Amino acid sequence: MTKPIRAVAFDMDGTMANSEDVYEHVGTETLRRRGHEFTDELRHRMMGQPAAQALAVMIAHHGLSDTIEALEVEGEELFWEIAHTILKPMPAVREFLSAVDGAGLPRCVVTSGSRRYADRILGEIGLDGFQFKITADDVTNGKPHPEPYLLAAERFGVAPDEMLVLEDSGNGCKSGVAAGAVTVALPNHHTAGHDFSGATLVADTLADPAIRGLLKLS
Structure with a gap:
């Protein structure tokens, strides 16, 4: 029973x-600044993971020179800037x-x-x-x-x-x-x-x- x-x-x-809508905008803008595209494949691999692990996936996927810590700071600033309008x-x-x-x-x-x-x-x-x-x-x-x-x-x-x-x-x-x-x-x-x-x-x-x-x- x-x-x-x-x-x-x-x-x-x-x-x-x-908030996944916000993250999509953040990922798109973060990678646009570096000349890369935030693809659906990458987004799905990052989704549902703790921030540091998700960013490690992004760095490895595109071979970025950024540290996880630097991307966390940049991403948080972008996140709340966007969140105020669509969250x-x-x-x-x-x-x-x-x-x-x-x-x-x-x-x-x-x-x-x-x-x-x-x-x-x-x-x-x-x-x-x-x-x-x-x-x-x-x-x-x-x-x-x-x-x-x-x-x-x-x-x-x-x-x-x-x-x-x-x-x-x-x-x-x-x-x-x-x-x-x-x-x-x-x-x-x-x-x-x-x-x-x-x-x-x-x-x-x-x-x-x-x-x-x-x-x-x-």
Whole structure:
């Protein structure tokens, strides 16, 4: 018999905030300045990884002479400059959070970003009420390793298969599935081509009634 869901873990970038749109602009501008193109192939390889690892992929892909640290500084400046104009919540996020709260289910954020970044993103789009955040600062192994979601289940005090994970990327889904969580994929136009093997459900948005069905929400 399937266990009831007792907690919900949300990825952030691309799941609750359209920050992947911002990253696309940042990657495009960063490489334009260096005479290179930010291709879909490169973007998909970088997506869902901690910043330093993602930038290492970019450097290796184009043979850049920049250090990871220099690109992090430049990228952060570009990110917030662009974010102020286009950053917003993903479709149906607020309504879904209200439904989760109404059911009395605790919720958290599990992101590959830093705590400082997560706090700022959620502040910018006006989302709060999370019991805790698991960030790159809290784990040794980031997604697609299961550690982030295993740690989330531990902090909730639930078994991994009693936790619902909501993810937009292939790496994020691999992390949730490997942890043993009930994992829902929410692909967007950045991640539509990713491999979501093992996901319990692939949904268009958080408005999909099948997600509420998993949570036994009315």
